[in-house]
Amino acid sequence: MASTSEDPLSLGLDSLIDGEADDDVDAVTPADVLQQLTEAWQNEGAAPELLPHRFDVVDSVLSQIEGMDENLRMYGRNKSLKHDIHKMELDRIIYLNNSYLRRRLDKIENSAALLLEQDERRRRDGLEPKMSSNEQRYAEKYTQLQEDSFKRCVLDQLPVSLQKLELARLAPIANTDELVFAEALETCHGVSVPDPRDDGPGFEQIVVLEKESRTLIPYKSVQSFVYSGDMRLL
């Protein structure tokens, strides 16, 4: 905390855990991690579908929260303004992290069975699944519970041929035509958008989105760029 006492205005994450950051061979600074979490949180909030998980970020944020909490506790007894401001900053980060996880859980609960099916397909195609293993366990259990209670309350009492129920077919499908605000972090080539002059299906225009430009665009068009991190949603 030596640097903080010299510079009382630096209230960022670095000042809270700079002791650890020095030893870390990893080039990723805490501020970077927070930046990544903020981006993931924003994207998750704006995207109509579940995005590939960023639990690498969540995990490192969580371990840093722990470290910061400890640091604060050590200085905790003297109720200085600096302590309060740091605590506030920590609370904000916890909020960000919790809110990110909650947003994902909400989406997962809404169409758990469908997402499990999609992840299974992604795995078969050699792609990374969208849910983390923890989330996947949650989704599996959730689907099973839902099925159980449907069966107990309704289906078991019906004639056998009416007992079939496919939860994945009942789940709401994300509307990827929804318009979103997107900002290009890198220049993106080959973004295909529906041609406004023709509303027939299959008529598309290829456009280039310059770096730092912002557009209102169908989610479908920028999906792959959001996945790769070349664009972020606002």
Added chain:
Amino acid sequence: MLGEQALNLIKELERNPDIIPPYNDDLMKRCIEEIKSLYQQNINSLAELNAGRVGAEHASLLQARHAAIERTKRCMLAYIYHRQQRLKRYRWDYGGVLPSTIKVCLCEAEVRWFHEYCKNLADFQSGLGESGSCGVDLTVNMEPPKSLFVQVMCVKDYDEFETSDGTRYLLKKNSLHSLPRQDCEHLIRQGILELV
């Protein structure tokens, strides 16, 4: 009238948007009876149709009955599903313990579902982080924090309350306190404290 019971189930939920109304076992049973009787009628018709005793116009009757069956089934599932959603809301707002006032409104399967849901959520939370012991509680910090302490007024009498830094407060009705926001978030949502 055909399908009326099923509609009543849905209406019941819509008339009480904020609470979990008592589980309507009677109506559910009547819906199931209706489905069974329609199903039986369909089987009979099908047999007669196959035997050639009735004309082909009876085939459309079969379809209409089947549509009625599907609709009733769907209404029943929607009833169960929406009750689940409300129970879920309850878990996030108040925590994992059901008071008896709510418990009497639930059927056995729903109580079971609630416990399992809470357990699943707890498992998820404890599985977070590399060490797996970060103590993440997703139900706090529902709103972006604006200040460390909040001014609250106690609406109901409540026991002694200990905050995370170890200070004890006696929460009596109409008393004013300045409490750490995180600690009293649950009490505010439960309606024991009120922001002033």
